[in-house]
Amino acid sequence: MEQGYFDEGALIAVLTTQPLDRCLDYKAPEGGCHLGAFVEVPLGPRKVMGVVWGPGEGGYDPSKVRGVIRVLDAAPMRDEMHQFLRRAADYTLTPLPAMLRLATRSPGLGDPPGMRTVYRLGDSEPERMTDARAKVLAVLREYGGLAFTLSELAESAGVTSSVVKGLVKQGAVLEQASPRDTPYPLLDPDLPGLTLTEDQAAGAAMLAEAVAGGTYGTTMLRGVTGSGKTEVYLEAVAACLRAGRQALVLLPEIALTAEFLTRVQARFGAQPAEWHSGVTMTERRRCWRMVGEGGAQLVVGARSALFLPFRDLGLIVVDEEHDTSYKQEDGVLYNARDMSVLRASLCSAQVVLASATPSLETWANVQAGKYRRLDLTARFGVAVMPEMRAIDMRAEELPGGKWVSPTLRDAVRARLALGEQSLLFLNRRGYAPITLCRACGHQIGCDHCDARMVEHRFQKRLVCHQCGETKPMPLTCPSCEAEDRMSPVGPGVERLAEEATALFPDARIAVLSSDLYGSARALKAHIESIAKGEADIIVGTQLVAKGHNFPLLTLVGVIDSDLGLQGSDLRAAERTFQLMRQVAGRAGRAERPGTAMLQTFQPEHPVIRAILAGDEDRFWAAEASERQAAGVPPYGRMAGIILSSPNVQEVFDVASEMARRDGPLRAVNAQLYGPAPAPIARIRGRHRVRLLVKADKGVALQAALTQWVAQFRLPASLRLSIDIDPQSFL
Ligand code: ADP
Ligand code: ZN
Secondary structure: OOOOEEOOOOEEEEEEOOOOOOOEEEEOOOOOEEOOOEEEEEEOOEEEEEEEEEEOOOOOOHHHOOEOOEEOOOOOOOHHHHHHHHHHHHHHOOOHHHHHHHHOOOOOOOOOOOEEEEEEEOOOOOOOOOHHHHHHHHHHHHOOOOOEOHHHHHHHHOOOHHHHHHHHHOOOEEEEEEEOOOOOOOOOOOOOOOOOOHHHHHHHHHHHHHHHHOOOEEEEEEEOOOOOHHHHHHHHHHHHHHOOOEEEEEOOOHHHHHHHHHHHHHHHOOOOEEEOOOOOHHHHHHHHHHHHHOOOOEEEEOHHHHHOOOOOEEEEEEEOOOOHHHEOOOOOOOEHHHHHHHHHHHOOOEEEEEEOOOOHHHHHHHHOOOOEEEEEOOOOOOOOOOEEEEEEHHHOOOOOOOOOOHHHHHHHHHHHHHOOEEEEEOOOOOOEOEEEEOOOOOEOEOOOOOOEOEEEOOOOEEEOOOOOOEEEOOOEOOOOOOEOOEEEEOOOHHHHHHHHHHHOOOOOEEEEOHHHOOOHHHHHHHHHHHHOOOOOEEEEOHHHHOOOOOOOEEEEEEOOOOHHHOOOOOOHHHHHHHHHHHHHOOOOOOOOOOEEEEEEOOOOOHHHHHHHHOOHHHHHHHHHHHHHHHOOOOOEEEEEEEEEEOOHHHHHHHHHHHHHOOHHHHOOOOEEEEEEEEEEEEEOOEEEEEEEEEEEOOOOHHHHHHHHHHOOOOOOOOEEEEEEOOOOOO
């Protein structure tokens, strides 16, 4: 038997995506199968998909072991991926079937490649030439041998599809069947890039050399927004392509992909493969297959792209690495940034963690000598970091229900007079966070969650930001039935837009909030038009903080700088610092210098002062020593345990029992806190209770947690989830 190959009839262990706690034994099919092969196996009366995970365990009556039905038409899982799934499962305490589901999220994974109808240039001329026909032939000639689908061809030529069909009848255009999953166009790393500044060139050379070395390593790439981080890491991608290996660029937000695709096109002459929730099923399938077969050199995607079956991954870039969306908060609780490092270490790849405001975790790894550090110090061109100023709200005169201070208002007016853009930033979606009855004080909450419902005036509905439930805005109070007394309390981005319209009646105002666009494409178009200057004032949420370029923007007004500092989250200071710096970084990207104004009621707060001073290293050092003193991440380990059940008594009983029998945790000196109701004590009708485990850095926490949890028999109605390195404490 050759290494990793099972002859027909050999006992093999198959891991399926079914929620079982172990692999199942089967017999290898006719012709045998490879280790890692994707197979279809019988499970009870059903057929399910699985992967050949290793030799069978045995111990059953051999005559009862069933055979593999068929080997699927997909490249076998490579050993590196197998190791990655195992290690990621161990780290996140996730059952392997759930990990395998992440790695097989391709529609029609095992189906043979389908065919589709395509159109190419034929040899004969049409009998009668019309303008429309000439256009079609011109498009086909222009693109040489390239095949088009019917709609692509008709659209590119600006004609109806019947024109194309007419040409087919005449033999001037050929209609052919062609395999569906085709390789992506080749990227050319040797096209001339931009001329880099000295700083950028040095950084690019260092990354390129690391990639060419073909070993594992992680580099923090830090530089203010606009310093050219993207340009620099594209050179690392170029080095990776030259080495014949594949590269992956992770972005935190789909809306950022469009801009990135344009830059890849400009640098490498073609577009990369895309993997995120906005791509069609056909493209998803193509991407998954081509990544595995080597027909995709570069993938740009969301965090789940990390689980694609790369054949030879040489570089992972995590852009905006501090972004919280890299942590998946439901299902498998993993952090794509951390898992990138794991995957890269298993396949000898380089990782680039790029950010203007890196996470404290990354900074600590640099301090500890585990990651290299690369700083881009200047913004590209003449643009400099904006001037940062606080507006002390205690000294401003503002009527109730208004949020733009006179100082900020005057600053916006000055920009309007100059024909420059301003941004009013408020990190709150919707119209108002609270809807209250003025007669009885009743607040409208969600029926399924312990959360208030947020009015969304554009949609004319109340929305629960926890579970997504919506209901119409009531005219009478649901509690005291008073009429017309329901009123909004507090600001949301929609309400702020209303105020801006009243304050600046002649200005063109655009609202940027993730919930206002039906599709990523509509959002992208909107962002592009704003960047070109089709708005004077942008009213936006967190969405605008994430890497978009607004070259005409010179003023950023932060409506509520104190918002993130409330609450008990251990990362509150870090988050506020990052968000404020990111938002401020939107201003003054081109020739004109920018100003950022922070409305705050506590200008002396250390975080606000650090933001104003712009001294990042000092902020980090201070934050690091506080966390070190408290023994919390990244200087200690944490795991959050959430128990939930429709039955409130049951969930507290189980949680108390778990807290009592904490022997395995005490054995490693870990401390357990709780149980306590989770900050959102009910979601979708399930009551939630939290336990928190804290341990020293060197402790084998996962093993201790596994032992601890294994002591309990949990009722079927109760769900337990363990969140290693929790980001969110809700
Ligand atoms: P970051 O990723 O750090 O925000 P980018 O790479 O997006 O920075 O660069 C900001 C802008 O400056 C982009 O439009 C980019 O094309 C431009 N830019 C950066 N470096 C150069 C350069 N060396 N030559 C020309 N344009 C540059
Ligand atoms: Zn709800």
